[in-house]
Amino acid sequence: MRNKIAIVTGGTSGIGKEIARGLARAGFLVGIVCRSEMRGRAAVEELTADVPGARIETFLADLSALQDVRRVAASLEERFDRLDVLVDNAGVHMMRAKESADGFDRMVATNHLGPFLLTNLLLGPLEKAAPSRIVIVASEAHRFADRLDPARMAEPGSYRAAGSLRVYGRSKLMNILFAQELARRLEGSGVTVNAMCPGFVATGLTRELPGNARIGGLLSHTPVMRTPAQGARMALKLALDEEFEGRTGGFYSSTPGAGLVPEAGPLKNEVLRRAVWEQSARLVGLPPR
Ligand SMILES: NC(=O)c1ccc[n+]([C@@H]2O[C@H](COP(=O)([O-])OP(=O)(O)OC[C@H]3O[C@@H](n4cnc5c(N)ncnc54)[C@H](OP(=O)(O)O)[C@@H]3O)[C@@H](O)[C@H]2O)c1
Secondary structure, eight states: OOOOEEEEETTTSHHHHHHHHHHHHTTOEEEEEESOHHHHHHHHHHHHHHSTTOEEEEEEOOTTSHHHHHHHHHHHHHHOSOOSEEEEOOOOOOSSOOBOTTSSBHHHIIIIIHHHHHHHHTHHHHHHTOSEEEEEEOOGGGGGOOOOOGGGTTOOOOOOHHHHHHHHHHHHHHHHHHHHHHHHHTTTTTEEEEEEEOOEEOSSTTTTSTTHHHHHHHHTTSTTEEOHHHHHHHHHHHHHOGGGTTOOSOEEEOSTTGGGSOOOGGGGOHHHHHHHHHHHHHHHTOOOO
């Protein structure tokens, strides 16, 4: 029987490492896309020591840089002609605005434009392996997005910690709109796409936030704060469980109480969804599909 292949971006730490561990336990050959060779090697050593027979490979790329994304997509396609699962997990919450190598806001480039391009470039191998699944790690923080103007969505800005949540929230809203639109475009292909929120998870994501250690310390005594393994559960269900076979275009939140809050308006906005897709495609240089 052919080995199943899964790609996880940002599999070197936090939620991504736990997603990679879960997929390795399920028997997948796991390709981790990461930007540090050293952290990649450490993750491979940890996961292979923990999961008997695990096969983990690393592929280096800084997802905020489009040239790197194109290069790693080509390496992945050369190595694997079929992909069963792609988990777009890598992400950052930057507390201070920075510009990406391509002149975009670096948080938006890392969290949305890089994954948008990578996923589009890997559709061939995903379609070949169908039924196959794409899981996008988004966030309930999409509710902090404020207004999302597609024409200006990746413009470099000048925010600091206080304003950073709006930009982070916008990048996570783009994740969900991307999942919805890609699911629509892939209807009938056998490739499903879903977005999820892992809840509030103790990872290094907010390491730059002033007072992060103190807030984290306080929250760790409450059931609100989850471990990375708990945070990975929903992504693993979407990637593996029979229950989700054929289900596509959804946003699944594991944040306690999220089900009690109405869906955010932009998630019902088809015009916005298409506009974000078209602008993303223009910015990363993808032909209309
Ligand atoms: N923690 C939470 O409470 C929470 C809540 C909702 C959603 N999320 C989402 O969960 C995902 C994982 O975050 P986490 O909490 O597990 O944080 P984390 O421990 O900081 O992990 C983030 C991962 O993304 C990688 N990454 C960051 N920038 C990258 C780049 N430019 N190129 C390639 N890889 C890059 C990191 O690699 P390095 O090791 O090189 O930095 C790391 O492996 C993110 O998408 C985040 O938005 C987290």
